[in-house]
Amino acid sequence: MATVVIAQKASTLPYAPIVLAHALNNPAVVKVEYKNVATLAEHNNATVALTVNGTTLTTVSAILRYIVRSHKNTLYGSDAASTSVMDDFIDRSQDIVNSSDFKTLDVIFQQLNHHLTLRSYFVGHKPSVADIAIWGALKANAIFARQIKTGKDLGAYLGRWFNHMSAQAFVETSLVDVAKANDNTKVAKADQGSFDINLIDAEMGKVVTRFPPEPSGYLHIGHAKAALLNKYFADQYKGRLIIRFDDTNPSKEKEEYEHSIKEDLLLIGIDSSVVTYTSDYFDTIYNYALQLIKEGKAYCDTTGQEQMRAERMDGIASQCRDLSVEENLRRFEEMKNATEFGLTCCLRAKISVDNLNKALRDPVIYRCNLIPHARTGTQWKMYPLYDLACPIVDSLEGVTHALRTDEYHDRNPQFQWFLDNLGLRQVHIWEYSRLSFVYTLMSKRKLTWFVDQGRVSGWDDPRFPTIRGILRRGLTMEALKAYILMQGASTNYITLEWDKLWAVNRKQIDPIAPRHTAIDAANKVKVTVAGAEPYTLKEVPRHKKNEALGDKKTAYGPTIWMDQADCKELELNEEVTLMDWGNAFIRSVEKNAEGIVTAVNAELHLEGDFKKTKKKLTWLADGAELVKVELMDYDYLITKKKVEEEDELKDLLTPVTEFKTEAVADGNVAELNKGDIIQFERKGYYIVDAVATPTTVARLILIPDGKAASISSKAAPVAQNAARDAKDAKKNKKEKGAAKDAPAAKDAASAVSGKKAKAAAHAAAQKPAPSWTGPGPKPEEIVELEAQIDAAGLKVRQLKTDKADADAVKVAVDDLLALKKQLPVRIEALQALSAAASAAADSFSL
Numbered sequence: 001m002a003t004v005v006i007a008q009k010a011s012t013l014p015y016a017p018i019v020l021a022h023a024l025n026n027p028a029v030v031k032v033e034y035k036n037v038a039t040l041a042e043h044n045n046a047t048v049a050l051t052v053n054g055t056t057l058t059t060v061s062a063i064l065r066y067i068v069r070s071h072k073n074t075l076y077g078s079d080a081a082s083t084s085v086m087d088d089f090i091d092r093s094q095d096i097v098n099s100s101d102f103k104t105l106d107v108i109f110q111q112l113n114h115h116l117t118l119r120s121y122f123v124g125h126k127p128s129v130a131d132i133a134i135w136g137a138l139k140a141n142a143i144f145a146r147q148i149k150t151g152k153d154l155g156a157y158l159g160r161w162f163n164h165m166s167a168q169a170f171v172e173t174s175l176v177d178v179a180k181a182n183d184n185t186k187v188a189k190a191d192q193g194s195f196d197i198n199l200i201d202a203e204m205g206k207v208v209t210r211f212p213p214e215p216s217g218y219l220h221i222g223h224a225k226a227a228l229l230n231k232y233f234a235d236q237y238k239g240r241l242i243i244r245f246d247d248t249n250p251s252k253e254k255e256e257y258e259h260s261i262k263e264d265l266l267l268i269g270i271d272s273s274v275v276t277y278t279s280d281y282f283d284t285i286y287n288y289a290l291q292l293i294k295e296g297k298a299y300c301d302t303t304g305q306e307q308m309r310a311e312r313m314d315g316i317a318s319q320c321r322d323l324s325v326e327e328n329l330r331r332f333e334e335m336k337n338a339t340e341f342g343l344t345c346c347l348r349a350k351i352s353v354d355n356l357n358k359a360l361r362d363p364v365i366y367r368c369n370l371i372p373h374a375r376t377g378t379q380w381k382m383y384p385l386y387d388l389a390c391p392i393v394d395s396l397e398g399v400t401h402a403l404r405t406d407e408y409h410d411r412n413p414q415f416q417w418f419l420d421n422l423g424l425r426q427v428h429i430w431e432y433s434r435l436s437f438v439y440t441l442m443s444k445r446k447l448t449w450f451v452d453q454g455r456v457s458g459w460d461d462p463r464f465p466t467i468r469g470i471l472r473r474g475l476t477m478e479a480l481k482a483y484i485l486m487q488g489a490s491t492n493y494i495t496l497e498w499d500k501l502w503a504v505n506r507k508q509i510d511p512i513a514p515r516h517t518a519i520d521a522a523n524k525v526k527v528t529v530a531g532a533e534p535y536t537l538k539e540v541p542r543h544k545k546n547e548a549l550g551d552k553k554t555a556y557g558p559t560i561w562m563d564q565a566d567c568k569e570l571e572l573n574e575e576v577t578l579m580d581w582g583n584a585f586i587r588s589v590e591k592n593a594e595g596i597v598t599a600v601n602a603e604l605h606l607e608g609d610f611k612k613t614k615k616k617l618t619w620l621a622d623g624a625e626l627v628k629v630e631l632m633d634y635d636y637l638i639t640k641k642k643v644e645e646e647d648e649l650k651d652l653l654t655p656v657t658e659f660k661t662e663a664v665a666d667g668n669v670a671e672l673n674k675g676d677i678i679q680f681e682r683k684g685y686y687i688v689d690a691v692a693t694p695t696t697v698a699r700l701i702l703i704p705d706g707k708a709a710s711i712s713s714k715a716a717p718v719a720q721n722a723a724r725d726a727k728d729a730k731k732n733k734k735e736k737g738a739a740k741d742a743p744a745a746k747d748a749a750s751a752v753s754g755k756k757a758k759a760a761a762h763a764a765a766q767k768p769a770p771s772w773t774g775p776g777p778k779p780e781e782i783v784e785l786e787a788q789i790d791a792a793g794l795k796v797r798q799l800k801t802d803k804a805d806a807d808a809v810k811v812a813v814d815d816l817l818a819l820k821k822q823l824p825v826r827i828e829a830l831q832a833l834s835a836a837a838s839a840a841a842d843s844f845s846l
Helices: 015-024 060-070 080-098 102-115 129-140 142-150 156-166 169-191 221-236 255-267 278-294 305-314 325-337 386-396 406-421 444-452 467-472 477-487 499-509 564-568 667-671 716-728 733-750 755-766 780-801 806-845
Strands: 002-007 030-035 048-052 055-057 208-211 240-245 298-301 346-349 364-368 382-384 401-405 428-432 518-520 525-530 536-541 551-556 559-562 575-578 582-591 597-605 627-634 658-665 677-680 684-690 698-703
Touching: 002 015, 002 060, 015 030, 015 060, 015 129, 015 169, 048 060, 055 060, 060 080, 060 129, 080 102, 080 129, 102 142, 102 156, 129 142, 129 156, 156 169, 208 221, 208 401, 221 240, 221 401, 221 467, 221 477, 240 255, 255 467, 278 298, 278 325, 278 346, 278 382, 278 386, 298 325, 325 346, 325 364, 346 406, 364 386, 382 386, 386 406, 401 406, 406 428, 467 477, 477 499, 499 698, 525 564, 551 667, 559 564, 564 597, 627 667, 677 698, 780 806
Parallel strands: 002 030, 208 240, 401 428, 525 597, 627 698
Antiparallel strands: 002 048, 048 055, 298 346, 346 364, 364 382, 518 658, 525 559, 536 551, 575 582, 582 597, 627 658, 677 684, 684 698
């Protein structure tokens, strides 16, 4: 396979290789990659490059010739004479690219126009590499583009040919490909948090970062961000990343969590074969705690937990705060030995009683725990807390930059206090925003509750934000890494929608997901197809745009199955397209008393034009090779987008979060393996969660695609509406009627974010408002309302121009829609009054 690399910011974009790749339409032969640069520095600043067997080609003409000569195709002529002529046009195309002189180009244009007299193409009777070379050169030429845009005379034949080539499917897809590459760059800029954060005192080759997970649970997507950011900066500065297990709480830690964390890190490309442990430094940390006690900077406290919490909150000193050094040392020894008295103590850093930053109000730094430690056994009966252990171990292990989420912001001065008061090497802290998603819990404690209560199947449940959970849902590691790096090291805290993550994933899986067909088993409809050949199997591509995926067997026959939902929409004598087969006329649709379609008769019409039909329908031929499958879909575990501290989890639980649909699928599905990703056409992308066994059918999980329908909460609108209904029960009928429309409008608006908000804003701003038609002059009330609509529309357009926050755009759109909704109602009412008044006046005059 050959890969053509394009510098997409090139002043003269090399279109021809892109178009040729799409003309061949075979990624196994040649594919195109884009780099967001003006020139390819690694290839002597060329704008295009193709490397083969150690040799790099950097001119369009050489690349075109290599591709068409190396692979079987019909674009390079069938004889020596035609290929020689094509070579000549390939060379002449470079004259166009290399010239910016109007007179020189005018001569070339006239020559090309003359050659095309009575010809549709430059060589032969169909498009060839000669046409592709010339078209690409003209497309990139600014003078030609200006002339054809302004309608200046280029010659009747050249202009006709250029427009004809531009309409070719492979040319159109090429331009779409270029546009997508440019859009992806823009999206990345818009979404990507900057990595240019100027790490303090960062030196090339000397930066050391760390990722210190606690082995008390499975990694979730927020941990993945932390790990990948630390790896990014270590790599950027050619430094190193330390993986350290913060194993200071034997009550929560398990060996299974440690293994799972290592496996998950490996999945996202982080080597965890060498790790360190905080427990490696227990002796050292203990000695530093003794140092704090001896220097009067720590004390052992016997205050009860609730009282201590209250005293810290109110800024009241503990009764133990002024104990002597000797007493504190004695108590600390009893803690170490886990005596009856020692078990009532904890060690607190003596920082402040009433600092405005409550994290500095004498935090606990050591506590007793009799549970044996996974690595040190019963050697220790007390353990340091993270706030003490982390700065000590960071400093000792040579960490230069500690990247921490902004939830630790108030504890950063604590971190610095320990470094300063223990005389340790300094470590720079850099904060970045914690990853937070709508309708999603990241708290390990709350996720554990779901597991313990049996509300999910485990830590890899598809509804969980754990790395294993989202992988099981169908997210690829490539997409996860790309998305997290898009977020950058931003310090802006936002609750993210899931749409962009799944949209990034869709781009990863769409080109490689084989296409299959599934029909819902419930009330599936038998369709008799007149004119069909007897039941037969044919080989067809698994993916029309990716021949490398090979072929599959598709059955055709006079009896097929279709979805009930599709059949309900069929009309008598309507022409529809049966996907991957051809057109057919619907001759009859039979329904039972409940309106359920029970049978359909169709007549095959393979001569029909699929471009002219409105309905493209999936189907399966009735045969023994069909397999039963379970199609799974899921909802969020909670019904509230953003959980507040005062919220009770039990009040937010989604009643039903798992949805199962029984279906039948084409026989090729039986060959799939667990983890395979496919697309059921017109249903969506699916990942195989379990293959069929002698007693169970295959189970596949629907993969969200980033579109609103696949990521919106199925239960949230219901929960919100129920709450509103209860609140509105006390209002009168008119108020209830007005409130009835509000939830739908609010839900629709709440689903709008990012590009969707801008699209809705555009639609709202552009939709024409109804106008006054009389009788009589326009009432002042209507004039004022129209002025308000104009002002609201102007505000929406200004917000769009300013690229305002999606929430602000949504509010403005809501206001505009509300005003527009009022206008026709008021016009209708006032026109009726005006008409009645006019009629009364006419009657009086008679």
